[in-house]
Structures are given as structure tokens and as C-alpha cells.
Amino acid sequence: VRVLFSAICEHRICDRCLPQALRTRNCPGCGIAVRHEDFSEMPRDCREVDRELKVRRQVRDIYCKTEQDFPSGHAWDEYLVLREDIIYKLLHGSKEEVHETWRQIERYKVQHAESIRQVQRMRPKKALEKVAAVIKTEGDFASRVNADWLDRMELASHPFQEHYEILLGELPRSPDASLARATATASPLTPQPLMAGTRGAVEDAARRCSGGGQLSGLSEKKAKHFFFADLATSVRRSAVESH
Numbered sequence: 001v002r003v004l005f006s007a008i009c010e011h012r013i014c015d016r017c018l019p020q021a022l023r024t025r026n027c028p029g030c031g032i033a034v035r036h037e038d039f040s041e042m043p044r045d046c047r048e049v050d051r052e053l054k055v056r057r058q059v060r061d062i063y064c065k066t067e068q069d070f071p072s073g074h075a076w077d078e079y080l081v082l083r084e085d086i087i088y089k090l091l092h093g094s095k096e097e098v099h100e101t102w103r104q105i106e107r108y109k110v111q112h113a114e115s116i117r118q119v120q121r122m123r124p125k126k127a128l129e130k131v132a133a134v135i136k137t138e139g140d141f142a143s144r145v146n147a148d149w150l151d152r153m154e155l156a157s158h159p160f161q162e163h164y165e166i167l168l169g170e171l172p173r174s175p176d177a178s179l180a181r182a183t184a185t186a187s188p189l190t191p192q193p194l195m196a197g198t199r200g201a202v203e204d205a206a207r208r209c210s211g212g213g214q215l216s217g218l219s220e221k222k223a224k225h226f227f228f229a230d231l232a233t234s235v236r237r238s239a240v241e242s243h
Helices: 020-025 044-062 075-093 095-111 113-146 148-153 160-164 165-169 176-185 201-211 218-242
Strands: 003-004 010-016
Touching: 010 020, 044 095, 044 113, 075 095, 075 160, 095 113
Parallel strands: none
Antiparallel strands: 003 010
16 A cells, blocks of 8 residues: 655545545545645655755756866855855745746856856766776775785786776776876785795795794794703703612
């Protein structure tokens, strides 16, 4: 059973009772005139959120400049404030304010038609580059986390990157420099292999011996000490027994 909400008066009714209740074309709760299409599964809060998202999308498609289009951060902030004011008037203004705001938007659209078309042409490419950046970053991170410590210098391609190989192949051959640095440089916090030294097995053996905080030759010294101590004790015991 679905519960439906009236967009006119917010009264609720189940979908099974709706056809019979609307025979008189009046709300069964308050008697106000309603139609079948006035009822939906979304309550008022959800409808308001959906409406706001729609208005924001429409305004941002026209007021679509980015921070790089402004000479200073202050000018960029003023542009954002202007855009938010327009959205607020469309959502909460009177009918006259809403009509005047839409006329203002249409004038702006005509004056900046070329720049708006240019942004719209570049939007799919930028969206693709963002997706590719996420894929490469997450794939590189997952490979480094899941790889064995001794194999970190020769990482294979992660399945996440192989799965999106077709999408990555559609990117231009000259990726953004910041993206290249981000994917090529390992994190300084990445765990390093314990036995991947370049000075050979001797250094690795010394590091293994000093794993508990001891000197590398301490074990050998202890073995010699106890061997000669046991030997001296045995000699003294034999000498006492012979006398």
C-alpha cells in the first residue's frame, strides 16, 4: 500500500482509497478541490528539495563561470553571492519577483550566449577528466595498499584501472600536470619494505639481528660466553673429582 500526499493541502491518503475518495473531486480531509494528479508519493519537504535542485541546475547552466574567469577571489565571491541571490528570489520571492528574476536571467543569457555555449561544450570533457582522475587516484592507492611490501616498486595495473580502460583511453594524451604529479608521486606515509635494502644480504642480516633493539654481534658474544663458562665449569668439576 502506498501513501500519497496532496500537493494542494498536504493531506494523506492510500492509493487504494484515492479513486473512490476523488469521485467528488474534493479532498476527503478538508474538502478543497483537488485532482488525481495533485497526489504523489513525495511529501512537501521532498518536493521542495526537488524544486530547489531543479532551479539551481537551471541557474547554474546560465551563470556558469568558474573561479578562473575572475581576476581575484573577491570578484569570484561576489559572483557566487549574485547567483545565490537569484536562486533565493526564484524559490522564495513573490510572483512578480520571480517573473522579473527570470527576465533578468534571459537578458544575461543573451548577453553572454557565446561564453555559455563554450562552457557547455567543455562540460562533458571536464566531467570525463574528473572521473578519470578519481579512477587513477583510487586505483593507484588501492594497488599500493594491497600490494606486497617487496613488490611495491613493481606494481601491476589494478583491476579498477583495467575495468575502466576504455574510458581512460578516451582522454587527451596530455593530462593535467597536477594529476600527473598526484598519480606519479608516492605518498610519504606509504609503508616501506623492511628487507628491500640495496646493500645486499649482509645489511639485511644485520637489520634482522637488530630487530629487537640489540646489537648485531650480541648473540654471537652471548653464545661464546656461555660456551666457555660451561667449559670452565666442566674442567673445574673434573679436577675436583680427580682429587
